[in-house]
Amino acid sequence: MTEQLAVAVLGAGGRMGSEAVTAIESAPDLELVAALKRGDSLDELVSAGAQVVVDLTTPENTEANVRFAVEHGMHAVVGTTGWDEAKRASLAQLLEQHPGTGVLIAPNFALGSVLASSFAATAAKYFESVEIIELHHPDKVDAPSGTAIRTAQLVAAARDAADVPAGPDATTKALDGARGADVDGVRVHSVRLRGLVAHQEVLLGGPGEQLTIRHDSFDRASFMPGVLLGVRAVTGRPGLTYGLDGYLELS
């Protein structure tokens, strides 16, 4: 039998972390060697011999956690939000000093969500208008969601590459926030509602028509195939990968 990959979870007491612990424990090729909660020392990752660290913590803590992992020769799979361009650039620099070490930052692990964002980017240049509505549970601390930010970035890059002008918008008078957040020129609207898990709609409008690309995560089980895919693949993907789409064959 081939050796199991030693995996640690950070944020093991949280909604996603507890689900990831169960998924890793159920995978025959993976061994859960540490499950750290808030307040536990990161040194436990080293003493446990973790090869891959899964970070599902909070936007304030994730950067320090991941940098610690890389500095100690561990690969990391990161689902936590808050990784803006400056933090990613700084991490990429750190990874240059640790050749062979890989980090995956995945704003969304659900394969359907990754596909939906990719489809939206493909469609974006064919429509005058694009706006995003993301809808999540009310215990979420960040807005817009990491998924919506990533989707807006992909959509904006596709429109820029095709020289598509900004979408029409005659608004000159609006209450603060009424038109949502501007992410690279794409309007993103955030809904927080009890009963929801994680949902997103990309609305694409042209003369007389609308295309809506919607994805729903009804349960956090939806994220686990992507977490496991990331854990298994990251050891062979040195450097920084932003988006699970980087590990899939999407074009």
Ligand SMILES: NC(=O)c1ccc[n+]([C@@H]2O[C@H](COP(=O)([O-])OP(=O)(O)OC[C@H]3O[C@@H](n4cnc5c(N)ncnc54)[C@H](O)[C@@H]3O)[C@@H](O)[C@H]2O)c1
């Ligand atoms: N990429 C994805 O597919 C995906 C899916 C769901 C959630 N998320 C993101 O994952 C993050 C966690 O989401 P959640 O719903 O599980 O939140 P949560 O609040 O339920 O869990 C976070 C947990 O991390 C713990 N924590 C904080 N700092 C820690 C540290 N240094 N070490 C160990 N534990 C620490 C907290 O005590 C908490 O238990 C959020 O940023 C969320 O947006 C990503």
Ligand SMILES: O=C(O)C1=N[C@H](C(=O)O)CCC1
């Ligand atoms: O529940 C959350 O929090 C989620 N966070 C990620 C995001 O911000 O996009 C992924 C979806 C669920």
